[in-house]
Amino acid sequence: MTDTASFPVTPRNRVKRMHERARYDRASVWAVLDAAALAHVAWVLDGQPFCTPTIHWRDGDRLYWHGSAASRMLRTQAEGLPVCLTVSHLDGLVLARTAFHHSVNYRSAMCFGLARLVDDPEEKARALDGLVDRLSPGRAARLRPTTAQELKATSVLAMDVEEASVKVRAAGVADDLEDLSWPVWAGVVPLAAHVGAVEPCPHGTAPAPEPTDLAVWREGRRVDDVLRETQGLWRPSAEPAEGA
């Protein structure tokens, strides 16, 4: 499956409002997912929806995230738990001359599929290395190795994306012609997450090695730029995960 291949469009993932802003191809979905570390997962327990924030990472068509309140429930769901994992970037506020045309610039991706618990220790260990390496490529191999007990204490969830959609707005003020003379300032306020100055742990007793794994996390860089870069360093191929 190449990255230009589209996900199927069904009643579940078809964008209803502002459908001219929608995309369904993998490259567009991955571009939104890979540029963020934070995702929100919607899932249901006895009719009650929960929206759980988590750190996600992507290996091909497969998404991983960390154990959550859902992990106990998953043990009883052999066929997987229906979830919707969403990643959003708020890129700016659009202040128009009319309340109606106020808007925001954003990129968001919704991914649908069945979540399952990663129980196999080998797959779990490989997945967790991915969590570290996706944020700091090559770092996992330099860490104190994970113990069997630590592995057991960690829940990892996986989902093969079945359907997905992307919505993007990246434009200026869209007031109607007849409103352009209304005497109020109008424009876009851009917003973006940036990297701050790293705070070394003060408790180390060994000489600190060169932080080569932090070369990409330079102060002032846009977080979405860094994360796209680390994803590319970790998974340089555009090919999907084994078995995906």
Add this chain to the structure above:
Amino acid sequence: MTDTASFPVTPRNRVKRMHERARYDRASVWAVLDAAALAHVAWVLDGQPFCTPTIHWRDGDRLYWHGSAASRMLRTQAEGLPVCLTVSHLDGLVLARTAFHHSVNYRSAMCFGLARLVDDPEEKARALDGLVDRLSPGRAARLRPTTAQELKATSVLAMDVEEASVKVRAAGVADDLEDLSWPVWAGVVPLAAHVGAVEPCPHGTAPAPEPTDLAVWREGRRVDDVLRETQGLWRPSAEPAEGA
């Protein structure tokens, strides 16, 4: 209801993992909500969960957000649609000497309640003024007034928060003592959203007035600081909304 009053703690909002990071008082919940413009709402249709990103705003115990795919469904739900609205801030990456102690610094709030469609035109107009004024206090009154047709074309949802919880991690690396000598760099990479340089709309035909409503959105400021300030300017009282 004062801001120090706690929400009830039930099986629905009780924090299961890392419960020492949990809070249930209004002041803590509002601090997380008010510092963000972006929320994610989980809701269910025929057993399928959806996670919809949206812009939220808060008036006392009442949360508002914009129409979404859920709005058609809500017309048939006189008693309201169960939702979970979550706001999260990713404040930093915690790079430890062990994969197990890798973490992130974050603030997140989950709010539970029944969403309803705001149908009354007067309540809807007041709510939408809130959306504008919450981002740029005093701006709504300066805009070209909203027409009845525009109001009709806009869906607004409201939810009185029944239960909520907050989780916060704001700390350094938490490796075990025996791992502190492992020879790998460890520390925190802080992340934060900042305001960029405003981009005035180039299509205005009237002389642009002083952008007094943008005084708070100065380039370089932290977005969460600005939003806490605008919320305080819009709703200086700690008292909840009328009827909440």
